[in-house]
Amino acid sequence: MAVELDGRLEAVVDHGADTRSLFLGLPVPFDFRPGQFISCRLPVGGEILNRPYSIASSPEETRRLEIVLNLVPGGPGSHYLFGLAVGAAVRFTGPWGSFVLDRAPEAETVFIADGTGIAPIRPMLRRGVATATGRPLRLLAGAAARDRVLYRDELDALAREYPAFRWDHVPSAALADEVRRRWVDGDADRSRHFFVCGVGAIVPAIRDVLRHAGYERRAVQYEKW
Ligand SMILES: Cc1cc2nc3c(=O)[nH]c(=O)nc-3n(C[C@H](O)[C@H](O)[C@H](O)COP(=O)(O)OP(=O)(O)OC[C@H]3O[C@@H](n4cnc5c(N)ncnc54)[C@H](O)[C@@H]3O)c2cc1C
CATH class of the missing domain: 3.40.50.80 (Nucleotide-binding domain of ferredoxin-NADP reductase (FNR) module)
Structure with a gap:
């Protein structure tokens, strides 16, 4: 079931000049399936932008989510997220999506x-x-x-x-x-x-x-x- 939560930016890890992971600490356990995404509600320019980000961490880690994103040239959502400092709140809804794998298929x-x-x-x-x-x-x-x-x-x-x-x-x-x-x-x-x-x-x-x-x-x- 989808919920709305405020994550707290706990850590930032840069993978390169324009790619970074954000680690969001959560106030309550968050259930999701491998492959699902959250939809971040980002306050930019006086409105709320909804930007989906896949969850890069595993469901076993219920109190902390990792997302990994590119800084998109001219992109308001990714620039907002890249500008956040540790401690900032990130509101999101989720989990969403049917691109999931619950068990390895009986095939290659x-x-x-x-x-x-x-x-x-x-x-x-x-x-x-x-x-x-x-x-x-x-x-x-x-x-x-x-x-x-x-x-x-x-x-x-x-x-x-x-x-x-x-x-x-x-x-x-x-x-x-x-x-x-x-x-x-x-x-x-x-x-x-x-x-x-x-x-x-x-x-x-x-x-x-x-x-x-x-x-x-x-x-x-x-x-x-
Ligand atoms: C289901 C779903 C999951 C997603 N998960 C991720 C994720 O895990 N990591 C992530 O970086 N993005 C992800 N995205 C894309 C993300 O939601 C935003 O579209 C992206 O961050 C750009 O937002 P923006 O406001 O900065 O730029 P916008 O102005 O909204 O987008 C500008 C252009 O950038 C293109 N774009 C979108 N994503 C990227 C990207 N990653 N690299 C380069 N160009 C891009 C779009 O096609 C668009 O034409 C996901 C999108 C969907 C639909």
Whole structure:
């Protein structure tokens, strides 16, 4: 059930010049499913802007949420959030969304994340390995360079701990071609499940590549920002 809460900005972690994580302490436990988002209500220029942000932390951590966001050029919501100091209040509603993973599917599962699109996929991955069925779990992360992939140390650690999990980086511009090469042209297996997230046209482009190749509609889930 969705609620409205005031989070308190407890910590800020910069991942680079224009990407940062905000950690929100919560007054009461907050239940959500891996992959869901909150809608921040941001007081900007005399009005309230509603801006959704995926929850990058895991549901097991009920009293603190992490969101990770880009500073969007000219974007009022992201500039407001980047301007907040530790201690500031952030009002939000949620949880929202049906882009979720509660248990690892009984099939090979492929996560495709472009940039900050890894935010909802991170708790999904953690849930995926925790409920693993022995089927492979794969992540293809789009970013300008491997050392720009968010949470890469954590992903490496996860891959060491869970042999069924592997991740690779690909330049964002090559993401759709790489998806086609691996999971369309690569073999005739169409039993895989996909979770795709990122900003803009790349997301429906990848969705269409997969669905047109014969993957079931409901096996290709996506969230486009
Ligand atoms: C379900 C959902 C979950 C989201 N989760 C996240 C998240 O976890 N992290 C995050 O950074 N954003 C996320 N977004 C996008 C976020 O809600 C805002 O749109 C974004 O912060 C830009 O807001 P703004 O007011 O600064 O700029 P606006 O003026 O509202 O947007 C300007 C343009 O920026 C584009 N844009 C949106 N998000 C990004 C981005 N991340 N990087 C570059 N360009 C972008 C939009 O397509 C838009 O055309 C999510 C959006 C949705 C719908």
